[in-house]
Amino acid sequence: MRTLRTIAELRTALRGPRAAGVRIGLVPTMGAFHDGHLSLMRRAREECGLVVVSLFVNPAQFNEGGDLESYPRDEQRDASMAAEAGVDLLFAPDAEEVYPPGFATTVSVSGITEVLEGAHRGRAHFDGVATVVTKLLNIAAPEIAYFGQKDAQQALVIGRLVRDLNIDVEIEICPTVREHDGLAMSSRNVRLGAGERQQALALTRSLQLAARRAGAGATETEQLITEALSELEHAGVQTEYFQIVNSQTLEPITRLNGPALAVVAARVGNTRLIDNQQLTTHTDRLTTASNAGASADVSAAGSQ
Numbered sequence: 613m614r615t616l617r618t619i620a621e622l623r624t625a626l627r628g629p630r631a632a633g634v635r636i637g638l639v640p641t642m643g644a645f646h647d648g649h650l651s652l653m654r655r656a657r658e659e660c661g662l663v664v665v666s667l668f669v670n671p672a673q674f675n676e677g678g679d680l681e682s683y684p685r686d687e688q689r690d691a692s693m694a695a696e697a698g699v700d701l702l703f704a705p706d707a708e709e710v711y712p713p714g715f716a717t718t719v720s721v722s723g724i725t726e727v728l729e730g731a732h733r734g735r736a737h738f739d740g741v742a743t744v745v746t747k748l749l750n751i752a753a754p755e756i757a758y759f760g761q762k763d764a765q766q767a768l769v770i771g772r773l774v775r776d777l778n779i780d781v782e783i784e785i786c787p788t789v790r791e792h793d794g795l796a797m798s799s800r801n802v803r804l805g806a807g808e809r810q811q812a813l814a815l816t817r818s819l820q821l822a823a824r825r826a827g828a829g830a831t832e833t834e835q836l837i838t839e840a841l842s843e844l845e846h847a848g849v850q851t852e853y854f855q856i857v858n859s860q861t862l863e864p865i866t867r868l869n870g871p872a873l874a875v876v877a878a879r880v881g882n883t884r885l886i887d888n889q890q891l892t893t894h895t896d897r898l899t900t901a902s903n904a905g906a907s908a909d910v911s912a913a914g915s916q
């Protein structure tokens with residue numbers, strides 16, 4: 613694996629493979645790798661001839677100076693993990709390379725950025741994400757770029773900007789990777805003390821509770837949200853939001869009648885964590901099962 617620092621070096625390294633028709637995959641990251649990042653790299657390795665991982669702690673998307681300063685950084689460790697996962701190129705530019713003096717452009721997605729994370733972290737957060745991701749897609753021009761479902765709203769924002777700006781790339785969203793006890797993997801988890809690590813599990817439990825209740829036939833989201841909030845409160849975490857939303861528009865849902873997303877953000881001590889889970893209602897399961905039956909019938913008919 614080679615580590616490259618400049619846009620020019622990366623473009624030069626990609627020119628030959630691209631001309632030879634090699635499929636290029638990009639995994640944008642901010643480093644501090646864990647199994648979630650590695651799952652994206654491995655997926656890219658399976659699907660692409662050349663895998664680029666970008667490692668850039670993007671100052672533009674941090675709304676709290678302290679969060680940016682304390683964001684975990686260990687490039688040497690990250691580089692050896694990426695090499696182990698089969699990554700070909702690690703693109704690790706410094707801030708001046710990405711934002712040279714005079715940089716004056718912002719990519720801003722409206723609507724879906726204004727709720728949840730956007731409402732709590734401020735407009736600059738998703739502007740920072742959208743701008744840097746647009747730049748990374750322009751710089752590496754991959755066929756596929758990989759992101760995690762853990763940042764569900766970010767994934768939607770990126771999907772929207774790629775569609776709206778006609779960027780020629782496929783966006784693949786990979787499942788959230790969890791610790792053995794269910795806590796969603798996050799680079800921020802290393803900041804949790806032992807007690808906080810236990811408290812953080814309340815986020816997982818709140819989502820599981822909502823998923824169980826929806827699966828058992830509950831439809832009134834207000835009730836599900838109240839129960840989830842009480843689970844979080846009981847654990848002593850500072851909840852920023854627990855909501856049940858349409859998984860495409862992120863609009864709040866009052867009555868479940870199709871697939872929905874439960875989303876949570878909370879502070880555990882000084883660490884802010886987010887997580888989400890798809891809710892499948894009893895009716896969805898029945899519909900999926902009957903559709904599976906119908907398509908099995910169709911394919912059986914087709915093969916006769």
Ligand code: PAF
Pocket residue numbers: 640641642668670673741744745763766
């Ligand atoms: O999810 C992240 O790590 C970051 O938001 C991303 C997509 C690399 C942009 O800086």
